[in-house]
Amino acid sequence: LIRVNTLSERWQAEVYIKCEQFQPIGAFKLRGASNFALQLKKGAKALVTHSSGNHAQAVAFMGRQLGIPAHVVMPSNSNKKKIENAKKWGAEVHLCEPTFESRLSTAEALAEQFDAVIIPPFDHEWIVEGQATCAMEILYDMPEVDIICAPLGGGGLLAGTALAAAYFGKDVQVMGAEPANAADGYEGLKRGERITSFTPNTVADGLRTTVGVVPFEVLKDLDIEVLLAEEDAIIPWMKRMWDYSKTLIEPSCAVPFAAMDACPERWKGKRIAIIVTGGNVDIDQLF
């Protein structure tokens, strides 16, 4: 946890960030992927996943750690940097048509071919359990925290955070943050029913996914509030947080800051931990 002085002054609060960009793969996704891989009773001969983002790196990294092959299915229009990232840890990348159906069928074919286990990105209790270790660490380091806020995409991290707070916290409020332009979680929780079809339109590429079945039930049961970030505020908040925290944060990580800054009076006097989920920015593209 790093204290962010400028933000603390701005909100008249004690604001800390939990720095998941410092994970070996530059993002929190390793928590869930490693828990899933290590829960397999008989182990696995190989790992398979379909993802164009940080989850692909997590599965690739776990393959290397366990000394077994990792196969990553990525849409053929993925950018070079993301393909490179998956290859960095020794995974074999399989390009497929850029549709969800093609990703799924390619992954299933590979799983059969290599007698491999498919590691899902978020919609599984082992993934939620793994992501929960992030909030467990926050509660260990700062037991007196009032609020923990995490971005909401597929929901694995937020559901894990909510469970960790329920089991190990005392009076900790957990909040999610979603782009207003990808508010399926917010809408679904309001209606009490998971939204299965929507078209996200946000720069926060990690949060375009639909909330999964397992995470949705947890968020609904624990009555988790979701804040919304206006689309226009996301990139300015990413840049601001680079300056305030001197760390790299991805566009998706800016969403909690943008959402919370829309109602600063709510945070006055509180001790707040915000989970910065990753720092995998394409730096060459910036310059």
Next chain:
Amino acid sequence: LIRVNTLSERWQAEVYIKCEQFQPIGAFKLRGASNFALQLKKGAKALVTHSSGNHAQAVAFMGRQLGIPAHVVMPSNSNKKKIENAKKWGAEVHLCEPTFESRLSTAEALAEQFDAVIIPPFDHEWIVEGQATCAMEILYDMPEVDIICAPLGGGGLLAGTALAAAYFGKDVQVMGAEPANAADGYEGLKRGERITSFTPNTVADGLRTTVGVVPFEVLKDLDIEVLLAEEDAIIPWMKRMWDYSKTLIEPSCAVPFAAMDACPERWKGKRIAIIVTGGNVDIDQLF
């Protein structure tokens, strides 16, 4: 200290960075400036300095901490961001002609006017002593470190690092790193005589200064080796370290990495701590 995995693999070493960008002002300069201000037996009624960089912020911050006015003299061609940074902590900024003589005379006039103390940026034993606390912390966290490397500009930090290692370390080698295009320290130590006149030509704006009298004597006495970084390697290494460390580092901080990467075989199997001196990058200018 944060372990940098990719760099550790690249050099087959254990490479850590000491993250001075996380200081309240985003740079190490606070260590020397605070030690200087706190050593004043009678205290001070006001603080004055001339600087366009991180030292200005350090003095401004100390003024606020001590509840006394801080006056910062800056050349009239300073960029807006740097002026803003000094004002952020409540300092009064006085613009002067962009010559060293004008900076000095304006500072001296202000010191007389406000009965203020001038805090020098590096050439004073109290400054060196303050900067030494950085390496003391490294030695406390990692007593078994083999090499500590720091950039060399005015020499306050490197001299402090060398003294801390001599007093508190066992078998720790301290190294400096300079841009090849601002190698007055390297040349001066080779000749055994401080170079007083040279024209730096480097993107590493924090390292354009001439090594001071006090730091030079320390570096000479302790026989500190200085490595050189080719100019072309500095910005690529800054970008690489953003990616490797997920933290923001200034161009000046890239110099040790660029210099050390020119002779990777020397670092094999070593435990290395590199001081990242600051992260005050103008982010808006990047995008």
